[in-house]
Amino acid sequence: MSVVTLTLDGRPVSAREGATLLEVCQESGVALPTLCHLDGLSDVGACRLCLVEVAGQRKLAAACVTQAQEGMEITTGSERLVRYRRQIVELLFAERNHVCAVCVANGHCDLQRLAASLGIDHVRYAYQHPALRLDASHPRFVADHDRCVLCTRCVRVCDEIEGAHTWDVAGRAAGCQVVTDLAAPWGESASCTGCGKCVQVCPTGALFEKEQAAGGMLSKHRDFLTYLKNAREKKEWLR
Amino acid sequence: MSRKRFATVWLGGCSGCHMSFLDQDERLLELVAAADLVHSPVMDVKRYPEGVDVCLVEGAVANEEHLETLRAVRARTRILVAFGDCAVTGNVTALRNCLGGAREVLDRAYLELADVTPRIPCEPGLVPPLLDRVAPLHAHVPVDRFLPGCPPSADAIHAVLLELLELPAGTPPAAAPRFG
Ligand code: SF4
Ligand code: SF4
Ligand code: SF4
Ligand code: FES
Numbered sequence: 195m196s197v198v199t200l201t202l203d204g205r206p207v208s209a210r211e212g213a214t215l216l217e218v219c220q221e222s223g224v225a226l227p228t229l230c231h232l233d234g235l236s237d238v239g240a241c242r243l244c245l246v247e248v249a250g251q252r253k254l255a256a257a258c259v260t261q262a263q264e265g266m267e268i269t270t271g272s273e274r275l276v277r278y279r280r281q282i283v284e285l286l287f288a289e290r291n292h293v294c295a296v297c298v299a300n301g302h303c304d305l306q307r308l309a310a311s312l313g314i315d316h317v318r319y320a321y322q323h324p325a326l327r328l329d330a331s332h333p334r335f336v337a338d339h340d341r342c343v344l345c346t347r348c349v350r351v352c353d354e355i356e357g358a359h360t361w362d363v364a365g366r367a368a369g370c371q372v373v374t375d376l377a378a379p380w381g382e383s384a385s386c387t388g389c390g391k392c393v394q395v396c397p398t399g400a401l402f403e404k405e406q407a408a409g410g411m412l413s414k415h416r417d418f419l420t421y422l423k424n425a426r427e428k429k430e431w432l433r
Numbered sequence: 434m435s436r437k438r439f440a441t442v443w444l445g446g447c448s449g450c451h452m453s454f455l456d457q458d459e460r461l462l463e464l465v466a467a468a469d470l471v472h473s474p475v476m477d478v479k480r481y482p483e484g485v486d487v488c489l490v491e492g493a494v495a496n497e498e499h500l501e502t503l504r505a506v507r508a509r510t511r512i513l514v515a516f517g518d519c520a521v522t523g524n525v526t527a528l529r530n531c532l533g534g535a536r537e538v539l540d541r542a543y544l545e546l547a548d549v550t551p552r553i554p555c556e557p558g559l560v561p562p563l564l565d566r567v568a569p570l571h572a573h574v575p576v577d578r579f580l581p582g583c584p585p586s587a588d589a590i591h592a593v594l595l596e597l598l599e600l601p602a603g604t605p606p607a608a609a610p611r612f613g
Binding site: 287291293295296301306307309314316318320321323325326 | 566613
């Protein structure tokens, strides 16, 4: 295994060749906010919360989809980065209908946690209040697009771990939505096995189990991902 | 130390934030010892007074009366606090925005769903006309402090009041409230 050396917030660090900047940060104990990333799934750089500055590059880089290279100089906590991260989270709140008080994920939500960690106490942008539909056709689960942040974790877990590829992304810009099969109701999906993996990895109250009241969706179980990955790839069957 | 002038106001909310305010229980005594309550829905004062130091405003801005009140509060208050999720984000009060403007909402509620005497309530000077969009306070006036929660806990309210009214620190400040 070859190794590259780079500078992380002024500190020299080494990383395995091919590692992402997010992995380098995690291994060096540098906390980066993430939303679309989930250990055990591929990375797609959808949320841009893990943005970092790379010396000599004008554009910011999403750490989860940028490979560490020899000699890179990375900054993770500049004023500009913090400003952008706040704006991103505020825009996520403004874009759809996040009525936390009546949301199943209230108190167990990654978006709320992010807002708190970034010190957000109000949203400076005009709320869009789009008219979105809720799909309760599945016998056990509900998809509420009001709360979806388009992280595509559901799409990836269903494809990469469950192997069903029920979820996909349709539409563009404000009209972008996750869909089941070819935008047919989830309850009519021929491919969905009902495994619930998408519900467990969803960071918000967008996917939830039926019969949950506001604040009722207790923390989701994400550890199954690592377990399944290790079982398949390393043949380790221990939890 | 001169006594502070303190007020609370109730716009488009359910009054849950005010209930939580009352949940401060015996700590309310610290408050009355240090500040004069000059306006609140629990008192019979019609006009919002001048020269208020701190005002907690509950609820979103949903009708013309709310907007007028909020502007008066802003003009006569030093520190305006957005009190609770409706004031901070619009929250449940703003759910109607997804359905369209005021007209669509009134039609749905008072005409389409009426069993008897369908009629949109309208009494000029008595029933304030709805605004087209429900909005949080800071969409209309500058806000100095945001106190989220649905409702904010009594501890969170007390911590903010301790600081803003410079009350003698009797209780340790609460954990930071979560957003939304
Ligand atoms: S998903 Fe639910 S709890 Fe999370 S921010 Fe949105 S409305 Fe609030
Ligand atoms: S329940 Fe399982 S199979 Fe069905 S959509 Fe979710 S992850 Fe895919
Ligand atoms: S439904 Fe949940 S997991 Fe899927 S994209 Fe939306 S927020 Fe992400
Ligand atoms: S975590 Fe890197 S872009 Fe979302």
